[in-house]
Amino acid sequence: MADGTFAGRTALVTGAGTGIGRAVSLRLLALGATVVGVGRRAEPLAETAALAGTDRFRHTSLNIRDREAADAFVAGLGGLDLLVNNAGGQFVAPATEISRRGFDAVVDLNLTAQAALVRAAYPGLAARRGRVVTLSLSAPERGIAGITHSAAARAGMAALTASLARRWRADGISLFCLAPGTVLTDGVGDELPAEVLARIVATTPLGRDTTLAEVAEWVAALGSGVADAVSGTLFEVDGGSGLVSAASLMGQEDR
Numbered sequence: 396m397a398d399g400t401f402a403g404r405t406a407l408v409t410g411a412g413t414g415i416g417r418a419v420s421l422r423l424l425a426l427g428a429t430v431v432g433v434g435r436r437a438e439p440l441a442e443t444a445a446l447a448g449t450d451r452f453r454h455t456s457l458n459i460r461d462r463e464a465a466d467a468f469v470a471g472l473g474g475l476d477l478l479v480n481n482a483g484g485q486f487v488a489p490a491t492e493i494s495r496r497g498f499d500a501v502v503d504l505n506l507t508a509q510a511a512l513v514r515a516a517y518p519g520l521a522a523r524r525g526r527v528v529t530l531s532l533s534a535p536e537r538g539i540a541g542i543t544h545s546a547a548a549r550a551g552m553a554a555l556t557a558s559l560a561r562r563w564r565a566d567g568i569s570l571f572c573l574a575p576g577t578v579l580t581d582g583v584g585d586e587l588p589a590e591v592l593a594r595i596v597a598t599t600p601l602g603r604d605t606t607l608a609e610v611a612e613w614v615a616a617l618g619s620g621v622a623d624a625v626s627g628t629l630f631e632v633d634g635g636s637g638l639v640s641a642a643s644l645m646g647q648e649d650r
């Protein structure tokens with residue numbers, strides 16, 4: 396992306412204090428954007444701010460699952476050029492061991508709360524002919540044993556993205572999902588043991604992880620408008636890992 400691509404543009408990045416959200420925020424800032432970063436914890440956001448070293452990064456503690464707070468916050472932003480729906484995640488467990496509350500928590504985080512953010516951002520996005528990029532998982536509609544709750548939620552978000560793309564095209568709004576392969580963040584390291592992660596990376600057809608820089612560049616590109624000839628699409632930038640059974644990788648195939 397060329398320097399200054401995002402000059403004068405404002406992006407909201409959820410989960411901006413860590414991993415992918417931090418890398419995306421720093422890339423957008425480098426391209427000239429004003430970035431509003433949110434997450435539940437203040438400390439990681441402050442660390443991103445220190446790394447950014449610019450007052451174009453504004454940050455606030457916000458739990459996106461707190462619907463009233465999230466709606467009010469997004470409404471207060473006004474015009475919005477880009478929403479990066481990055482805050483998300485799950486826990487690995489056999490489907491039969493996921494409690495009702497556990498299922499609901501993961502679906503709330505990865506579908507309901509994200510959808511509500513997109514809805515809340517609609518007036519601001521329409522005012523700027525903006526874009527939405529939602530971080531997802533590869534081929535969720537094919538199923539991912541071990542994280543069945545998350546696969547269901549991500550497939551729902553992909554369907555919502557496609558549905559809204561049809562209608563919101565008239566407002567000049569484009570929406571995308573981006574599914575990276577394994578990105579070696581602290582977050583994924585907390586979720587999966589190192590040997591499982593190493594096995595997943597080794598069996599990825601491309602034979603490597605997806606780098607933070609690659610994910611950040613893809614988000615920036617989709618957010619910039621270069622892909623506006625399409626909308627509603629889920630892009631798998633995963634080295635082919637979506638072609639390999641996540642079930643067998645995670646040892647959850649029988650549950």
Ligand SMILES: CCCCC/C=C/C(=O)SCCNC(=O)CCNC(=O)[C@H](O)C(C)(C)COP(=O)(O)OP(=O)(O)OC[C@H]1O[C@@H](n2cnc3c(N)ncnc32)[C@H](O)[C@@H]1OP(=O)(O)O
Nearest residue numbers: 483484485486487488494496497500501504582583586641
């Ligand atoms: C091939 C696979 C590749 C996968 C690639 C994906 C990578 C990533 O996604 S990287 C992101 C990494 N970070 C995360 O995933 C962390 C995300 N986790 C969370 O944000 C939260 O843990 C949560 C949303 C999943 C749950 O939040 P919260 O509502 O605060 O949860 P509670 O602690 O109140 O628990 C609610 C409910 O869930 C049950 N539960 C929680 N953890 C587990 C677990 N490990 N196993 C089973 N059940 C779990 C918990 O027990 C509660 O249920 P009840 O006990 O019935 O009350």
Ligand SMILES: NC(=O)C1=CN([C@@H]2O[C@H](COP(=O)(O)OP(=O)(O)OC[C@H]3O[C@@H](n4cnc5c(N)ncnc54)[C@H](OP(=O)(O)O)[C@@H]3O)[C@@H](O)[C@H]2O)C=CC1
Nearest residue numbers: 410413414415434435436458459482483530577578580582
């Ligand atoms: N790393 C990987 O291999 C892959 C990751 N992804 C997806 O990419 C996204 C980012 O992943 P990654 O950077 O690796 O993981 P992280 O765990 O580092 O990122 C999750 C971020 O979301 C924030 N967050 C979580 N829950 C909430 C909430 N309720 N409200 C506000 N913020 C919240 C967290 O901050 P805080 O705790 O302070 O709220 C954290 O900054 C996730 O959606 C993940 O599922 C997809 C495919 C692969």
